[in-house]
Amino acid sequence: MHGRGRMEVGGVIAGSRVALRAWEPEDNRSYWAWLSDPEVLKMFDASVDQIPLAFLEQRYRERAFSPDFRAYGVVLLPQELIGWARWTRVREFGVYDVGLLIGRPDLWGKGYGREALDLLLALLFDGQAAHKVQATTFEFNRRSLRLFQSAGFQVEGESRDDVYVDGRFWKTIRLGLLRGEYAGRRGEARGGGGCG
Numbered sequence: 001m002h003g004r005g006r007m008e009v010g011g012v013i014a015g016s017r018v019a020l021r022a023w024e025p026e027d028n029r030s031y032w033a034w035l036s037d038p039e040v041l042k043m044f045d046a047s048v049d050q051i052p053l054a055f056l057e058q059r060y061r062e063r064a065f066s067p068d069f070r071a072y073g074v075v076l077l078p079q080e081l082i083g084w085a086r087w088t089r090v091r092e093f094g095v096y097d098v099g100l101l102i103g104r105p106d107l108w109g110k111g112y113g114r115e116a117l118d119l120l121l122a123l124l125f126d127g128q129a130a131h132k133v134q135a136t137t138f139e140f141n142r143r144s145l146r147l148f149q150s151a152g153f154q155v156e157g158e159s160r161d162d163v164y165v166d167g168r169f170w171k172t173i174r175l176g177l178l179r180g181e182y183a184g185r186r187g188e189a190r191g192g193g194g195c196g
């Protein structure tokens with residue numbers, strides 16, 4: 001059981017509209033289809049023009065059984081797979097990197113990403129006793145920046161002229177959220193909302 005009404009049962013953690021469940025090998029085809037849309041790929045990995053299905057499948061096989069990696073399907077309840085989420089442990093002492101994708105642009109901006117990120121953070125801070133969660137995004141990806149910052153992440157670093165997209169260079173921006181900040185965020189929510 002995770003805080004604030006979230007439940008983890010058989011690898012699934014559910015919020016009100018979205019759940020995370022274990023990523024299955026057959027989900028890679030959906031992943032590939034989402035990343036075949038240039039608008040989606042640009043936000044996700046601006047350094048390549050396309051990502052072959054075989055590459056995604058191989059990368060999945062390489063990481064699937066690692067204790068330092070976990071991938072989830074983002075499910076719009078009751079059961080529609082709409083995205084992908086992952087954590088990677090980058091330091092033994094509890095530092096994790098996360099990635100998140102809502103696969104269809106027509107589903108962006110509806111709050112699903114925020115709900116999925118909150119579930120991922122609950123899995124990491126509650127389930128894995130994470131000390132820090134970090135993420136990387138591109139300067140032009142305003143929605144992603146807003147997503148992480150509104151969840152409490154702080155900008156920790158910028159890599160200038162790191163990607164070339166739409167005729168110009170952009171920064172890569174790294175953000176991080178510490179355990180104490182996450183706990184503080186929950187404290188604020190409790191004080192303001194009052195459902196325990």
Ligand SMILES: CC(C)(COP(=O)(O)OP(=O)(O)OC[C@H]1O[C@@H](n2cnc3c(N)ncnc32)[C@H](O)[C@@H]1OP(=O)(O)O)[C@@H](O)C(=O)NCCC(=O)NCCS
Nearest residue numbers: 043100101102108109110111112113114143144146147150
């Ligand atoms: C980034 C992504 C996961 C966000 O998920 P989403 O469901 O679209 O986002 P949400 O609707 O939950 O909104 C998240 C925040 O962005 C804000 N937002 C929504 N649309 C926005 C826009 N066009 N510009 C700026 N901010 C925007 C929301 O208001 C919200 O902030 P708030 O909580 O302060 O209100 C999703 O858009 C996506 O998968 N994009 C492509 C892949 C990607 O960029 N991944 C992140 C890098 S790993």
